[in-house]
Amino acid sequence: TQLLEQSPQFLSIQEGENLTVYCNSSSVFSSLQWYRQEPGEGPVLLVTVVTGGEVKKLKRLTFQFGDARKDSSLHITAAQTGDTGLYLCAGGSNFGNEKLTFGTGTRLTIIP
Amino acid sequence: SAVISQKPSRDICQRGTSLTIQCQVDSQVTMMFWYRQQPGQSLTLIATANQGSEATYESGFVIDKFPISRPNLTFSTLTVSNMSPEDSSIYLCSVRRSGRGGNEQFFGPGTRLTVL
Numbered sequence: 001t002q003l004l005e006q007s008p009q010f011l012s013i014q015e016g017e018n019l020t021v022y023c024n025s026s027s028v029f030s031s032l033q034w035y036r037q038e039p040g041e042g043p044v045l046l047v048t049v050v051t052g053g054e055v056k057k058l059k060r061l062t063f064q065f066g067d068a069r070k071d072s073s074l075h076i077t078a079a080q081t082g083d084t085g086l087y088l089c090a091g092g093s094n095f096g097n098e099k100l101t102f103g104t105g106t107r108l109t110i111i112p
Numbered sequence: 113s114a115v116i117s118q119k120p121s122r123d124i125c126q127r128g129t130s131l132t133i134q135c136q137v138d139s140q141v142t143m144m145f146w147y148r149q150q151p152g153q154s155l156t157l158i159a160t161a162n163q164g165s166e167a168t169y170e171s172g173f174v175i176d177k178f179p180i181s182r183p184n185l186t187f188s189t190l191t192v193s194n195m196s197p198e199d200s201s202i203y204l205c206s207v208r209r210s211g212r213g214g215n216e217q218f219f220g221p222g223t224r225l226t227v228l
Contacts, residue, residue: 033217042204042219043155045113088154092215099145100217105154 003027004091004103012109016078021087021106023072029091032065032072033100037086079110114138114207116220124226125195132191133223135205140185143208146178148201149222155204161188195227 004025013019023032031050035043047056049065049072056063060083062075076083089103115138125131135144144161159167159180167180182188192199205220 031215035219040222040224042116042206042222045216045218048216090217092217099157099160102155107152 004089004101006087006089006103006106008106009104010107010109012111013079014111015081019076019079019108021074021076021108023074023089023103025070025091025101027091027101028069029101030069031092032069033090033092034063034072034074035088035090037088038084043086043088076108079108081110081112084108084110114141114209114218116205116207116218118203118205118220118223120223121221122224122226124228126228127196129195130191130193131195131225132189133203133205135188135190135220137186137207141207141209142185144182144188145206145208145217146180146188146190147204147206147219149204150201158190158203161190192225195225197227200225200227 004023007022031048033048034046036046037043047058047063049056049063052069053067054065060077064073072089087106090100092098092100117136119134123131146158147155148158149155157170158173158178159169161167161180161182163182163185177193179191202222202224204222206217208215208217
């Protein structure tokens with residue numbers, strides 16, 4: 001069974017600070033997706049990374065896929081209250097019908 | 113991306129009853145999925161809804177408890193049968209599409225179910 005462990009499980013920081021969320025596995029994934037979920041809503045896809053070592057930036061968010069495609073990180077610069085939510089990583093196949101494996105989740109709270 | 117709607121958005125049900133959740137997608141998709149998310153938890157896949165054939169269930173989930181229909185490529189239903197308080201959860205419909213980066217998966221807004 002493929003497992004994706006996220007750390008930390010909970011994170012509460014002041015607005016303006018930086019943070020990093022980690023997603024680790026012993027399995028290799030051909031793609032990795034990051035989602036943010038706000039209360040009362042479904043997860044919203046933020047990014048998909050597919051190449052080992054790939055780095056993608058989305059405004060203040062930086063996503064990195066590990067060289068071995070077993071791990072990923074999400075770095076947020078100058079956090080804002082709107083970043084509050086549940087962050088989920090999910091590993092899967094780039095093509096075909098392989099199911100996504102979801103991470104354990106990181107609940108982020110940004111304090112004004 | 114994909115526009116996915118679910119009905120109802122939330123419901124409160126009595127023990128022993130059944131609830132059917134509907135999922136509508138704005139365009140045809142091959143793969144549709146149903147997930148469960150218990151409070152504060154990550155997502156657990158219930159089943160893959162196959163168009164024109166029986167759904168494929170994950171370990172721990174059975175058709176008698178969670179019957180699924182998929183009459184066409186834009187619509188699916190999930191029924192939670194003979195409910196108990198342990199079924200209280202968020203139920204999410206999801207679809208997979210091929211994008212520039214390969215397969216990408218999108219989620220509906222979820223149905224929040226409370227069983228008394």
